[in-house]
Amino acid sequence: MSLSTSQISVYLGGKVPSQRFVTALVDATVPTTLRERRLSEANRLLHEALHPPKPVTGPAPARTPGVNLVELAQVQALQIDTYERLTRSLEQQAELRQAADNSAKLIMVLLGMINQLQGRVAGLTEERDRLARNDAGAALGNTQRKLARAVSQKEKATQELKRAQEKQHQAENLASRLATRIEELTDELDRLRGNERSPHDQLPDVGQTRKPAPESEDIAGDDIDRALARVEAVNDSDSDIVDRITTELGNLPGSVPDNPSTSADAQDKGRLVQRVVDAQNGHDEYASREVSHYAQRAEFSVREYGPAHPRTLIARAAHAHWTGQAGDTGAARDLYSTLVADHVHVLGPDHRDTLATRDEHARWTGQAGDATTARDLYSTLVADRTRIQRPDHLDTLATRDEHARWTGQAGDATTARDLYSTLVADRTRIEGPDDLDTLATRDEHARWTGQAGDATTARDLYSTLVADRTRVQGPDHPDTLAARTGHARWTGHAGDATTARDLYDTLVADRTRTLGPDHCSTLASRRSHAHWTGHAGDAAAARDLYTLLVFDHISMLGPDHPHTLTTRLQRANWTGWAGNPVRARHLSSALAADRTRLQGPDHPDTLTSLHNHAHWTGEAGEAGTARALYTALVTDRTRVLGPDHPDTLTTRRVLRYWTQKEAETPW
Numbered sequence: 001m002s003l004s005t006s007q008i009s010v011y012l013g014g015k016v017p018s019q020r021f022v023t024a025l026v027d028a029t030v031p032t033t034l035r036e037r038r039l040s041e042a043n044r045l046l047h048e049a050l051h052p053p054k055p056v057t058g059p060a061p062a063r064t065p066g067v068n069l070v071e072l073a074q075v076q077a078l079q080i081d082t083y084e085r086l087t088r089s090l091e092q093q094a095e096l097r098q099a100a101d102n103s104a105k106l107i108m109v110l111l112g113m114i115n116q117l118q119g120r121v122a123g124l125t126e127e128r129d130r131l132a133r134n135d136a137g138a139a140l141g142n143t144q145r146k147l148a149r150a151v152s153q154k155e156k157a158t159q160e161l162k163r164a165q166e167k168q169h170q171a172e173n174l175a176s177r178l179a180t181r182i183e184e185l186t187d188e189l190d191r192l193r194g195n196e197r198s199p200h201d202q203l204p205d206v207g208q209t210r211k212p213a214p215e216s217e218d219i220a221g222d223d224i225d226r227a228l229a230r231v232e233a234v235n236d237s238d239s240d241i242v243d244r245i246t247t248e249l250g251n252l253p254g255s256v257p258d259n260p261s262t263s264a265d266a267q268d269k270g271r272l273v274q275r276v277v278d279a280q281n282g283h284d285e286y287a288s289r290e291v292s293h294y295a296q297r298a299e300f301s302v303r304e305y306g307p308a309h310p311r312t313l314i315a316r317a318a319h320a321h322w323t324g325q326a327g328d329t330g331a332a333r334d335l336y337s338t339l340v341a342d343h344v345h346v347l348g349p350d351h352r353d354t355l356a357t358r359d360e361h362a363r364w365t366g367q368a369g370d371a372t373t374a375r376d377l378y379s380t381l382v383a384d385r386t387r388i389q390r391p392d393h394l395d396t397l398a399t400r401d402e403h404a405r406w407t408g409q410a411g412d413a414t415t416a417r418d419l420y421s422t423l424v425a426d427r428t429r430i431e432g433p434d435d436l437d438t439l440a441t442r443d444e445h446a447r448w449t450g451q452a453g454d455a456t457t458a459r460d461l462y463s464t465l466v467a468d469r470t471r472v473q474g475p476d477h478p479d480t481l482a483a484r485t486g487h488a489r490w491t492g493h494a495g496d497a498t499t500a501r502d503l504y505d506t507l508v509a510d511r512t513r514t515l516g517p518d519h520c521s522t523l524a525s526r527r528s529h530a531h532w533t534g535h536a537g538d539a540a541a542a543r544d545l546y547t548l549l550v551f552d553h554i555s556m557l558g559p560d561h562p563h564t565l566t567t568r569l570q571r572a573n574w575t576g577w578a579g580n581p582v583r584a585r586h587l588s589s590a591l592a593a594d595r596t597r598l599q600g601p602d603h604p605d606t607l608t609s610l611h612n613h614a615h616w617t618g619e620a621g622e623a624g625t626a627r628a629l630y631t632a633l634v635t636d637r638t639r640v641l642g643p644d645h646p647d648t649l650t651t652r653r654v655l656r657y658w659t660q661k662e663a664e665t666p667w
Contacts, residue, residue, distance in 0.1 A: 089178055089181055089182050090182060092174075092178060093175050093178045093179065093182065096171040096172075096174050096175040096178065097171070097175050097311065099167060099168075099171040100167075100168045100171035100172050100175065100311075101310075101311045101314070102234050102237075103164040103165070103167050103168035103171065103235075104168060104297075104311070104314055104315070104318075105314065106160070106161075106164040106231055106234060106235065107161060107164050107165060107168070108314075108318060109227075109231070110157050110158075110160055110161040110164065110231065111161065113157050113224070113227065114154060114157050114158060114161065117150055117153055117154040117157060117224070118154065120150045121147065121150050121151055121154060123477065124143060124146055124147040124150055125147060126474075126476060126477075126514070127143050127474055128140065128143045128144055128147055130474065130476060131143055150224075153224045153225070153228060156228055156232075157228060157231075160228065160231050160232060160235055163235045163239070164231075164235055167235065167239055288326045290318075290322035290325070290326075291319065291322045291323050291326050293322075294315060294318040294319035294322055295319050297315045297318070297319070298312065298315040298316045298318075298319045300315075301315045301316075307342065308342050308345060308346045309346075310346065310347075313339065313342060313343060313346065313353075316335065316339055316342075317336075317339060317357065317360075319335065320332050320335035320336050320339060320360070320364075321360070323335060324364050324367065329364055329367040329368040329369075330368045332364040332367075332368075333361065333364040333365045333367075333368045333370075336357060336360050336361035336364055337361055339357050339361070340354070340357050340358050340361050343357045349384075350384070350388050352389075352395075355381065355384065355385060355388070355389075355395070358377070358381050358384075359381060359399060359402070361377065362374050362377035362378045362381060362402065362406075363402065365377060366406045366409065371406050371409035371410040371411075372410045374402075374406040374409070374410075375403065375406040375407045375409075375410045378399060378402050378403035378406055379403055381399050381403075382396065382399050382400050382403050385399050391426075392426070392430050394430075394431075394437075397423065397426065397427060397430070397431075397437070398437075400419065400423050400426075401420075401423060401441060401444070403419065404416050404419035404420045404423060404444065404448075405444065407419060408448045408451065413448050413451035413452040413453075414452045416444075416448040416451070416452075417445065417448040417449045417451075417452045420441060420444050420445035420448055421445055423441050423445075424438070424441050424442050424445050427441050433468075434468070434472045436472075436473075436479075439465065439468065439469060439472065439473075439479070440479075442461070442465050442468075443462075443465060443479075443482070443483060443486065445461065446458050446461035446462045446465060446486060446490075447486060449461060450486075450489075450490045450493065455490050455493040455494040455495075456494045458486070458490040458493075458494075459487065459490040459491045459493075459494045462483055462486040462487035462490055463487055465483045465486075465487075466480065466483045466484050466487050469483045475510075476510065476514045478521075481507065481510065481511060481514070481521070484503065484507050484510075485507060485524075485525065485528070487503065488500050488503035488504050488507060488528065488532075489528065491503060492531075492532045492535065497532050497535040497536040497537075498536045500532040500535075500536075501529065501532040501533050501535075501536045504525055504528050504529035504532055505529055507525050507529075508522065508525045508526050508529050511525050517552075518556050523549070523552065523553065523556070523557075523563065526545070526549055526552075527546075527549060527563075527566075527567060527570070529545065530542050530545035530546050530549060530570065530574075531570065533545060534574050534577070539574055539577040539578040539579075540578045540579075542570075542574040542577075542578075543571065543574040543575050543577075543578045546567060546570050546571035546574055547571055549567045549571070550564070550567050550568055550571050553567050559594075560594075560598055565591065565594065565595060565598070565605070568587065568591050569588075569591060569608070569609060569612065571587060572584050572587035572588045572591060572612060572616070573612065575587060576616050576619060581616050581619035581620040581621075582620045584616040584619070584620075585613065585616040585617050585619075585620045588609060588612045588613035588615075588616050588617075589613050589617075591609050591612075591613075592606065592609040592610050592612075592613045595609045601636070602636070602639075602640045607633065607636060607637060607640065607647070610629070610632075610633050610636070611633060611651065611654075613629060614626050614629035614630045614633060614654075614658075615654070617629060618658050618661065623658050623661040623662040623665050624662045624665070626658040626661075626662075627655065627658045627659050627661075627662050630651060630654055630655040630658055631655060633651050633655075634648065634651050634652055634655055637651050
């Protein structure tokens with residue numbers, strides 16, 4: 001239709017338009033999906049304007065202003081424009097939330113990857129140095145290439161971690177600011193519509209469309225590169241989204257540009273770098289800071305999305321994890337308990353995230369001191385993983401490992417041994433005999449075999465494990481040294497104290513060389529060496545070894561550390577067994593006083609020290625004083641442990657002995 005400017009001006013001035021003009025105007029201003037409805041409404045109004053009702057007699061009714069079709073079309077055009085802007089804003093907000101969600105997941109994956117790569121770099125560095133000392137040639141070159149690759153991968157993972165944190169920060173800021181704009185557009189659309197409802201009122205919930213989360217991979221070699229490539233791809237995609245929306249919202253008040261590293265958000269980037277460094281160095285403060293960080297993030301997510309939104313569940317899971325890592329195992333258990341219920345409600349009982357959350361709940365239940373409940377939780381989880389993921393799935397095998405472990409911790413060493421025996425066979429079949437998981441399961445099988453009372457078999461299992469770990473991981477690997485510790489220990493418990501002493505002697509030298517004299521594992525090996533030296537028949541040497549250990553423990557751990565107190569107890573005993581009961585009495589008396597001060601009068605260790613003090617007092621020739629000390633100890637043990645406890649009964653028996661000795665002592 002062709003109209004002159006003057007004709008259009010007449011219609012805009014208030015003249016009732018023609019049918020052709022109305023049709024053309026609707027065609028030009030209304031989208032196809034709304035055109036039929038709007039044209040019907042316009043035709044109805046046009047008919048009313050051309051055929052006004054006849055006047056009636058009586059008082060004139062209140063005058064209703066005439067409806068201007070042009071104004072109606074203008075309002076409708078504004079509605080359409082507002083609706084389109086609102087829809088686009090919702091889409092942008094959903095994209096930003098998804099980008100932030102992806103970044104949150106990447107951060108968790110990359111932190112774990114960096115920690116593992118740190119260990120890989122340390123292990124390869126040790127291997128390189130060992131091969132260099134042995135002039136290994138080709139093997140040394142291969143290890144150097146692996147080390148260079150691991151260092152490069154660690155640097156790239158750290159860079160991707162910083163990118164993910166930056167994009168998460170930017171996306172959350174933009175999404176928060178978009179929320180205000182969406183609210184304004186919604187109000188504007190409601191005002192323009194009045195009481196009308198558009199067929200597009202049910203807006204698509206674009207925020208519920210979720211991309212699959214990136215999954216972590218094995219960090220070894222090519223797998224690390226593939227994992228980092230996927231991480232980089234997700235980061236690139238999210239960066240494109242954030243950059244595009246930042247450009248689109250360039251005029252949005254308070255929008256956050258992608259600033260260079262010298263911008264105001266450099267402080268936040270520095271905080272991330274410090275968090276990574278702290279994680280790598282194992283600083284105690286790191287976990288506590290993460291608890292606060294994720295508690296705030298979880299609170300924000302609950303407020304922004306609701307307590308059961310998938311993104312909120314991720315933040316809550318991170319909060320629970322770091323709560324446990326910071327030492328509050330009971331709180332971690334309780335947080336995971338509520339998370340399990342919400343995962344079941346939102347994702348269903350068979351979803352992999354639900355199963356993973358149940359795994360964490362069971363683990364922290366055990367860490368909080370309830371091994372029996374942890375065992376039962378893992379028992380049902382094993383059945384569910386077997387049903388859902390099949391019996392040979394690696395997650396099923398890992399859950400069986402935890403079930404066996406907490407079965408042993410709950411006091412059933414025999415069942416733990418049997419569970420590990422079948423698990424060793426399955427891991428060997430599925431993962432191979434030299435896989436690290438298989439070797440670790442063999443270690444647990446040997447350990448619980450010994451705990452179940454079969455020291456000889458435990459010794460033999462550890463003997464073959466030491467050979468295999470040495471071949472697969474090298475003689476100086478921490479796992480190899482740990483297996484050697486188990487071998488030496490159960491060799492002694494199998495009745496061969498002399499061989500146990502010799503095994504610990506070489507182990508002390510190797511731990512000192514590889515870990516240093518101040519390492520806790522070195523100190524532990526020295527304590528065991530002293531123990532089996534004494535049991536091999538050389539009490540004086542054991543006394544001297546424990547004397548040196550006491551001074552080193554005080555220097556390295558402090559005078560009140562539990563290991564220091566235990567070493568003092570052994571020093572006192574071996575001093576007495578070496579023939580100096582008077583000195584042993586003096587050492588035991590001082591230890592009993594310190595343990596009463598530090599651990600309280602009713603602590604089992606305090607009662608043991610009081611028992612030793614009484615014993616060496618009697619051995620020093622003071623039967624009457626020993627009787628008096630044992631009399632007081634019988635009262636305390638009866639009150640604390642009960643009259644029928646084995647320790648109470650032992651103390652009563654010894655009391656009768658020293659009572660008789662006192663009666664036999666000539667005055």
